[in-house]
Amino acid sequence: MENSHTKFAKAFHWGFIILYAYGLLKQLNDVSQLEDSGLLTFEVVFASLFLLIVLMRYFYMRRFETFLGAREPVSLIHKRLAKAVHTSMYLCLVLLPLSGLMIAALFTQGIKEGPMQNFSLALHEFCASLSYFLISIHVAAAIYSRIKGEGIWTSMVPIWKEDSGSGR
Numbered sequence: 001m002e003n004s005h006t007k008f009a010k011a012f013h014w015g016f017i018i019l020y021a022y023g024l025l026k027q028l029n030d031v032s033q034l035e036d037s038g039l040l041t042f043e044v045v046f047a048s049l050f051l052l053i054v055l056m057r058y059f060y061m062r063r064f065e066t067f068l069g070a071r072e073p074v075s076l077i078h079k080r081l082a083k084a085v086h087t088s089m090y091l092c093l094v095l096l097p098l099s100g101l102m103i104a105a106l107f108t109q110g111i112k113e114g115p116m117q118n119f120s121l122a123l124h125e126f127c128a129s130l131s132y133f134l135i136s137i138h139v140a141a142a143i144y145s146r147i148k149g150e151g152i153w154t155s156m157v158p159i160w161k162e163d164s165g166s167g168r
């Protein structure tokens with residue numbers, strides 16, 4: 001049985017990495033940078049677009065099974081674990097722009113410091129760190145699966161494809 005993710009799913013998966021990398025590259029160092037109203041507007045537009053794309057992707061991908069490309073039946077625990085990491089990634093990537101938007105909203109209300117702004121900043125930083133952690137686990141698991149030759153890698157990744165035979 002040979003199954004692959006759709007072209008659309010692959011475009012979402014790989015296109016999103018560019019968006020995410022850009023988000024990390026343009027990260028701010030300090031709240032005071034938001035005094036620049038052009039930058040503030042740009043951040044808000046970017047975060048809204050980011051949020052929209054993550055949500056669209058989530059609702060599109062929901063219909064597909066986890067480990068769609070697996071050649072052998074995968075244990076339920078293994079599948080649930082992968083699903084939990086995928087769902088956590090979505091949650092984290094929704095909270096990252098949302099907390100950014102919270103920072104912006106408070107800032108425009110004149111709340112530049114204090115407990116509410118500190119909470120938004122802490123949430124924002126926590127989500128950024130958690131995203132690095134979850135994505136590292138995800139990529140490590142994908143590479144491990146590729147080495148085992150389970151077919152899951154090839155269903156999503158366009159390079160270093162597994163053979164259609166035994167996969168080794």
Ligand code: HEM
Pocket residue numbers: 013016017020057058061065066067068069082086087089090135138139142143152153154155156157
């Ligand atoms: C920003 C970085 C990444 C994020 C946020 C991410 C997120 C996800 C998510 C949420 C899924 C589940 C399907 C979906 O909803 O789209 C998925 C599937 C997958 N990803 Fe990634 N991914 C990233 C990078 C990578 C990289 C670098 C690799 C490989 C080197 C990879 C390999 C895979 C594979 C093989 C699948 C298919 C798993 C399955 O069929 O259940 N991902 N990814």
Ligand code: HEM
Pocket residue numbers: 020023024027028029030031032034040043044046047050051096097099100101103104121124125126128129
């Ligand atoms: C999808 C959109 C966004 C991404 C991917 C993103 C990403 C990041 C990252 C990775 C950091 C560094 C966190 C750390 O030091 O651990 C950061 C910091 C920061 N971001 Fe965002 N951000 C986004 C949207 C926003 C928005 C909309 C605002 C507000 C207008 C904002 C305001 C800030 C501020 C003020 C900091 C500095 C926090 C500090 O004082 O250490 N971000 N962002």
